[in-house]
Amino acid sequence: MPKLLATTPMLDTPVTGTLRRIRTMTSREKLFDVELSDGRALNHKPGQFVMVSVYGSGEAPISISSPPAPESPTFQLCVRDAGTLTHHLHALDEGAKVGIRGPFGNGFPVEEMEGNDILFVAGGLGLAPLRSLIRHVLERRTRFGDVTILFGARNPAERLFRDELEEYASDKSIRFLQTVDVADESWSGRVGVITTLFKGLEFQPHSTVAAICGPPVMYKFVVLELLSRGFHEGRIYMSLERRMCCGMGKCGQCQINGVYVCKDGPVFRYLEAKRLPEAL
Amino acid sequence: MRDWVLKRADLSPFLEYLSEKWKLMAPQRRGELFEFRELHDTSELRLDYPTTMIPPSRLFLPDGEVLYRFRAEDPASAEAAPQEKPMAVVGIHTCDLEGISIMDEIFLSAPADRAYANQREGALLIGMECSAPCLDESLCADKQTFHTERTYDLLLIPVSEDHFLVRGRTSLGNDVADGSGFFRPATHSDRAELDEFRGSQARKFRPKFGLSADELSAQVRSSWDDLLWRAQSRLCLSCGACNVVCPTCHCFVTRDHLPLSERDCGTRNRHWTGCQLENFAVVAGGENFREEKSNRLRHRVFKKEVYGMDRFGRSGCVGCGRCGHFCPAEIRLVEIFSQISGKEVAHA
Numbered sequence: 001m002p003k004l005l006a007t008t009p010m011l012d013t014p015v016t017g018t019l020r021r022i023r024t025m026t027s028r029e030k031l032f033d034v035e036l037s038d039g040r041a042l043n044h045k046p047g048q049f050v051m052v053s054v055y056g057s058g059e060a061p062i063s064i065s066s067p068p069a070p071e072s073p074t075f076q077l078c079v080r081d082a083g084t085l086t087h088h089l090h091a092l093d094e095g096a097k098v099g100i101r102g103p104f105g106n107g108f109p110v111e112e113m114e115g116n117d118i119l120f121v122a123g124g125l126g127l128a129p130l131r132s133l134i135r136h137v138l139e140r141r142t143r144f145g146d147v148t149i150l151f152g153a154r155n156p157a158e159r160l161f162r163d164e165l166e167e168y169a170s171d172k173s174i175r176f177l178q179t180v181d182v183a184d185e186s187w188s189g190r191v192g193v194i195t196t197l198f199k200g201l202e203f204q205p206h207s208t209v210a211a212i213c214g215p216p217v218m219y220k221f222v223v224l225e226l227l228s229r230g231f232h233e234g235r236i237y238m239s240l241e242r243r244m245c246c247g248m249g250k251c252g253q254c255q256i257n258g259v260y261v262c263k264d265g266p267v268f269r270y271l272e273a274k275r276l277p278e279a280l
Numbered sequence: 281m282r283d284w285v286l287k288r289a290d291l292s293p294f295l296e297y298l299s300e301k302w303k304l305m306a307p308q309r310r311g312e313l314f315e316f317r318e319l320h321d322t323s324e325l326r327l328d329y330p331t332t333m334i335p336p337s338r339l340f341l342p343d344g345e346v347l348y349r350f351r352a353e354d355p356a357s358a359e360a361a362p363q364e365k366p367m368a369v370v371g372i373h374t375c376d377l378e379g380i381s382i383m384d385e386i387f388l389s390a391p392a393d394r395a396y397a398n399q400r401e402g403a404l405l406i407g408m409e410c411s412a413p414c415l416d417e418s419l420c421a422d423k424q425t426f427h428t429e430r431t432y433d434l435l436l437i438p439v440s441e442d443h444f445l446v447r448g449r450t451s452l453g454n455d456v457a458d459g460s461g462f463f464r465p466a467t468h469s470d471r472a473e474l475d476e477f478r479g480s481q482a483r484k485f486r487p488k489f490g491l492s493a494d495e496l497s498a499q500v501r502s503s504w505d506d507l508l509w510r511a512q513s514r515l516c517l518s519c520g521a522c523n524v525v526c527p528t529c530h531c532f533v534t535r536d537h538l539p540l541s542e543r544d545c546g547t548r549n550r551h552w553t554g555c556q557l558e559n560f561a562v563v564a565g566g567e568n569f570r571e572e573k574s575n576r577l578r579h580r581v582f583k584k585e586v587y588g589m590d591r592f593g594r595s596g597c598v599g600c601g602r603c604g605h606f607c608p609a610e611i612r613l614v615e616i617f618s619q620i621s622g623k624e625v626a627h628a
Contacts, residue, residue, distance in 0.1 A: 011391045013348060055350065056546060058536045082564050099350070216567050241563055245534045248391050252531030253553070253560065255579075256569070258587035277504065278561075278569050278579075 011248060014053045014099025015040060020074065022094050025160050029080050029125070030090055031065070036073045036100060044068055044075065045107030046133035047239055047267045051247050052077065053099030054092070057085040061244050061262070063129035064103065067136040078128035078160060104247035105266045108133050108211060108237060116209045117145035121222050123152045123194050123214025127160045129239050129266075130213045138174070145207065147174040152194030152214070155180050156187040175201075195221050198229075205230040213239040219280045223270055236270035240279060282454050283466035283474075284446040286436070290462040291444075292322035295370060297460050302368030302404055305339055307332055316369065327371045327436075330414035333606060335527035336372050337379045338552075340399040341387070346547045347395050347534065366402035371436070374428040375420050377407045378598040379527025381430040385592050386530050395550065404452060407432035411477075412484040415601040417612055421485035423493070423599030439473040488625045489617060493595050499620050500585040508619045509574040515609035516556070516573045522580065522603035522611070523554025528588070528596045531555060555579050581616060 021033035036042060042050070042064070049063045060083070066076035081090045089098070110133070118137055122130045137144055149168055153159045159178070168176040177197045179190040190196065194214070210231060212222050219238055226236055242254035242261045254261035257276045259268075273279045286294065295304055299319075306319040307329040314329040316336045372380070387396035410426055420426045433453030436444040445466060448454035457463040489496065503509075523529040533553045538546040553560065556577070561570040570576045588596025597613065604612030618625045 012394050053350075053548075056536050056538050058534055058548070080564075215565060216563075242561070242569070243563055245532060246393075248393070249389075250386055250393050250530065251533070252555065253533070255555075255583070255587075257582070258590050278575075 010040070010101050011104075012101070014051070014059075014101050017052075017098050017100040019092055019094055019096050019098065022092075025078065025162075026158050028082070028158070029078055029128075029160055031161075032077045032079060032089070034075055034077060034098065034100065039073055041069075041071045041073055042075050042100075042103055043070060044103035044132075046110060046136045047107035047129060048103040048105045048132075049129070049247075049266065050075075050077070050100050050102035051104065051244075052085070052089065053101075054085050054088045055098075057088040059099070059101075059245065060085045061104070061247065063132070063239070063266075065128045065131045067132055067139060078125075078131070080125055101247060104262055106264070108267050110136060113137075113209045114140075114143045115145070116207055117204055118147050119203060119208055119210040120147075120149045120151075121194065121210065121212040121214070121218075122150070123218040124154060124158065125160070126213035126215070126218070126239075127151060130211060131161060131164075133211055141173055146204075148201070148203075149174060149176045150194060150197045151176075151178040152197070152218075153178070153180050155182045156184055156189075177201075193221070194218060195225050198225050203229060203231075205232070205235070209235050209237065211237045211239075216280065223280075233271040233274065234269050237267055238270060238273060239266045240268060240273070241266065282448040282457075283471065284434075284448060284457045284463040285443050285466050285470050286446050286457075286463050287443045288441070291327075292325070294460055294462040295319065295322050295325070297462070298368050298370075298404070298456070301365070303365040304370060305336070305367050306370040319370070325370070327408065329371070331373065331600065331602065331605075333525055333602070335379055335525065335600065335602065336369055336376050337383045337527045339367060339369060340380070340383065340396055340403070341530065341532070341550070341552075342399075343550075343552045345395060345550050347550055349545060349547050351545045366404070367399070368404040368406065370406045372405060372407045372432070373414075373600075374407060374409055374435075375418075375423070375425040375598040375600040376527050377405065377428045377431045378423075378425045379600070380405065381428075382528040382588070382592060382596055382598070383530060384431065404434075404456065405432045406434045406436065406453075408436040409438065409481075411438060411481065413601075415605045417601030417604035417614055419488065419597070419599030419601060419613065419617075421599075422487045422489050422491065422496075423595060423597065425598045425600075426481060426485045437474060437477060439470075439477045445470055445474050445477075488614060489621055489623050491617075491621060491623075493589070496617065496621070497585050497589040497595065500581060500617075503620045504578070504582075506620070508616065509578040510572075512611055512616055512619070513573040513577040516577060516611055517609055518556055518558045518573060518576070519608065520554035520556045521606050521608065523556055524552055525602040525606045527598055527600055527602075528584070529554060531560075555583070577611070581613070 016037040017034040020035045023031045044064050049061045051059050052062045053059045062077045065078040183191045244254040244262050245251040247262045249260040249263045256278045304319040305316050306325050307314050308324045314332045387393040433450045435447040439445045531553050532550045562568045584597035
C-alpha cells in the first residue's frame with residue numbers, strides 16, 4: 001500500500017534516506033539531496049525540520065532547506081560541519097544512507113502570509129531554514145506583494161547558495177540586498193552588520209510579514225529595527241534553534257520556559273517569543 | 281473501585297504468585313539506601329522503606345535503555361528492542377504514583393514514546409499509602425500527594441499490623457486480587473479501620489505552607505527576577521542529582537553504541553540528563569541559554585510549579601522531598617518556597 005506508506009508519519013523510528021547528491025557550498029557547509037526509501041514523501045512545510053541519524057554518531061535536528069514538494073521523496077539539507085554528527089555527515093559520500101525522522105515543528109504559516117509583502121532577514125546559516133520559505137514564496141510570486149530579502153554573512157566566502165543569491169540580485173520582481181561583516185579583495189558590495197541594510201529601505205509595516213533567522217545575537221537587533229519601523233509584534237516571525245533528541249516534546253532539551261521548540265516552534269512570532277525570557 | 285483485605289502473612293505468597301506472570305520490582309536495601317529492583321527473594325522485600333533514592337517512575341525510563349538496533353549499512357534498519365515480561369511494581373508510595381502519572385502525561389501523549397509505552401503498558405502498579413512523612417524535606421502534605429487516585433492498579437493501605445486494606449482501582453487490579461485467592465472483599469468493619477487510619481494520617485501529614493497548588497504556582501510565577509535564585513544556587517554543584525532523583529524529571533539524550541563484538545551493528549540508547557548540568561542548554565555555535573546556575577535552578581523549579589501547572593493542570597512536583605534530601609549542597613525546595621511565599625517554616 002504505497003499510498004498509506006507515503007502518509008505514515010515517520011516520527012518514532014527513522015526511515016532510510018539516501019544521499020543522492022552532495023554539493024560543497026562553503027568551507028563549512030554542504031548541501032545534501034536526500035531521497036527517502038520506498039517512495040515515501042516528506043510532505044513538509046517551510047520552516048520544519050527533520051531528525052537525521054548518522055550511523056554511530058546519533059541523531060540531530062536539521063532544518064529543511066528545500067521548499068515543500070508534495071509527494072516528492074527528495075528534499076535538501078544544508079548542513080554546517082559543526083559537531084560530531086555533522087562532521088560525520090560531511091564525511092559521507094553520495095549513495096550513503098542516513099536515517100530520517102520527521103518532519104517536525106510547526107513551520108511558517110504560509111497561507112496566512114499570502115497577500116502580504118514579505119521581508120526575509122537571513123544571517124549566515126539562517127539562510128538554510130529560510131530558503132525553504134523563500135523558494136516557496138518565489139514559486140508563488142503572484143500570491144505575495146513586495147518581496148525583500150536581506151542577507152548578511154561574516155565574509156564573502158561564507159555566503160550560502162551563492163548562485164541563488166545572484167539570481168535574487170538580478171530578479172526585478174524582488175528587492176535583494178546583502179552585506180558582509182568583513183570584506184576581502186573579491187568583494188565590492190556592502191560591508192557591515194545586517195541591520196545596516198535597512199538604511200533607506202521603506203516598508204508598509206501593516207501589510208508586511210517579516211521572517212527572520214540567524215545567529216542568536218541577530219534577533220534582538222533586527223527585531224528592534226522592525227519595531228521602530230512600526231511592525232506589529234505579531235507580524236515578525238523567527239525560527240529558533242535548540243538541541244533536541246526526540247522532536248516530540250519529551251526529551252526536554254529544547255524547552256524555552258513553558259514551550260518546546262520542537263513542537264510549539266521552531267517558528268515563533270515575536271509576540272510570543274517576547275514572553276519567553278529564555279528565548280532570545 | 282473495590283476494596284479488599286490482604287493479610288500481611290499472605291503478601292509473600294501473593295508476590296510469588298505474581299512472579300509467574302510479571303517481573304517483580306520491589307523496594308529492597310542497597311547499603312544505607314533503598315531501591316526498586318527485581319525481587320528474587322520475598323524476604324528481601326522492605327515495605328517499611330522510607331523512600332528510595334531513584335524513584336520508581338525511572339523503571340519505565342531506564343538509563344541506557346536500548347531504543348532500537350540498527351545495521352551499519354543502513355542506520356534506519358531499525359529493529360525495536362526485544363520485550364521482557366511486563367513489570368509488577370510493588371510498594372510504590374502515593375507521591376511516586378503521582379510521579380508516574382506525570383511521566384505518563386509526558387510520554388504517552390500523542391505522539392507516544394514507543395519504548396516508554398512498551399514498558400508501561402501491561403505493567404501492574406501496586407501502590408502503598410504512608411502512615412507518616414518519610415523525609416524532613418517532604419512536601420507531600422502540602423502537595424496532597426499522601427493520597428492519590430491515579431495510576432495504581434492496587435493500593436495497599438497499612439491499616440493494621442495484621443493486614444492491608446487494598447483498594448482496586450482498575451479491572452486489572454481487581455482481577456488480580458480476585459484471581460489470586462489471597463484477598464477477601466472488605467467489610468464495614470474493615471472500612472471503619474480505614475477511617476481510623478485516615479484520622480491518624482491527618483494528624484501526621486501537616487502542611488508546611490498551607491498554600492493551594494494554584495497559590496504556590498502564582499507565587500513562583502512572580503519570582504522570576506527575585507534574587508533568591510542567585511542566593512539559593514550559590515552552592516549548587518551543577519551535578520544534576522536533583523534531576524535524577526526527581527519522579528517527574530524526564531529529560532534524556534540519545535547516543536549510539538557500537539559494540540566492538542558486533543562490527544556491523546549498533547544500538548541507539550537513551551540516557552538520563554538533567555537541566556542542572558552546565559551544558560544542558562548549549563546550542564550549536566556555543567551559546568548557552570541558561571549559563572548561570574541561578575538560571576538553571578529557576579528553570580527546574582519553574583518547570584515543576586509553573587510550566588507543569590500550565591501543561592498538566594497540576595504541579596510537576598509531587599512533594600517527595602528527594603531533590604533536597606539528596607542534594608550535596610542542601611538546596612531545598614522547602615527553603616525556596618519559604619522565601620517565595622514569605623512563610624517561615626519551622627525546621628524539623
